[in-house]
Amino acid sequence: MPRLPEPLPDALGEAFSCADASAAGVSLKRLRALDLDIPFRGVRRRAGAGEAAATGPLAEDHAARQRVLDRARAYAQIMSGHAFYCGRTAAVLWGTGALPSGELEVGVVAPERAPRRRGIRGRQLAPTHVEVRTLGGLRLSSPASTWAMLGRDAGVRELVRIGDALVRVPRGDRGRRRPEARLCTVDELAEVVASGRRVGSAKLVKALSLVREGAMSPLETDFRLAVVGAGLPEPLLDREIRDGSGRLAGIADAVWPEYRVIAEVEGDHHRTSRSQWARDIEKHTAYVALGFEVVRLTSAHIRPTGSAAVALVRGALRRRGWSPPN
Known part of the structure; x- marks a missing residue:
């Protein structure tokens, strides 16, 4: 049975320079052990460090950022x-x-x-x-x-x-x-x-x-660009919708208040999360009770061209009194 490598000093952290390891008494042989990665010449990183799986609606983005962050922390040891x-x-x-x-x-x-x-x-x-x-x-x-x-x-x-x-x-x-x-x-x-x-x-x-303040995801940005590019009125973004007593009914992704139209851009977590799904139903019911028409959109409506999203929003706006300029 092969011997396990000697423990490294905790003070070295997950990534460290070979110079710091040598100063801490770590031998060259120990620095060649298989439990250490070599992200850059002169740097070692404990194998498997920072590899916790990301979860949630932006899991892919978080995972990509974590990979870059791990490499950046490693290179920072010799930068x-x-x-x-x-x-x-x-x-x-x-x-x-x-x-x-x-x-x-x-x-x-x-x-x-x-x-x-x-x-x-x-x-x-x-x-x-x-x-x-x-x-x-x-x-x-x-x-x-x-x-x-x-x-x-x-x-x-x-x-x-x-x-x-x-x-x-x-x-x-x-x-x-x-x-x-x-x-x-x-x-x-x-x-x-x-x-x-x-x-x-x-x-x-x-x-x-x-660029606008209020787009809370790249999908929402793509939706807005498609709508504006098609000649529809530009919506207000990330708007609080309240009833007559001031109670918050919800926060809408895109609103055309003049026409009482709301568009909600729903990522996959709106489908897979039961709690999010329940909140969405409650929120959209409240919007309708306040006189809004709600257009619910997914990435399939928005990407790659946005034409399906534009058609749905255009229809809602026209039903509510909007007409395209001559």
């Missing part, structure tokens, strides 16, 4: 003090739902030299084009400057999705808005666009004109 995560890597770490790339993007401010290493995409940035923050002990570009960096390789639709994620105001217990918890504001996005020319400036300007 220089003036470097920081930026671009798509930072967008993932901020929790925007951005798709990760195969490499970690690591930035420095000129005249520092960008790092060159396998698995790392180094970027040298102008001082006017980046602001650095700290998140969970990691240095990374600020939400607004991260968004602007994506103008180089992201399309307008993805920039709008990520922009919506950055400016949305989270809701806490009982639906209370928490503006202090949002990542940035539309004004902050506008400031970085105006901070100087950069690759992708035209796309950033166009995307900025389409």
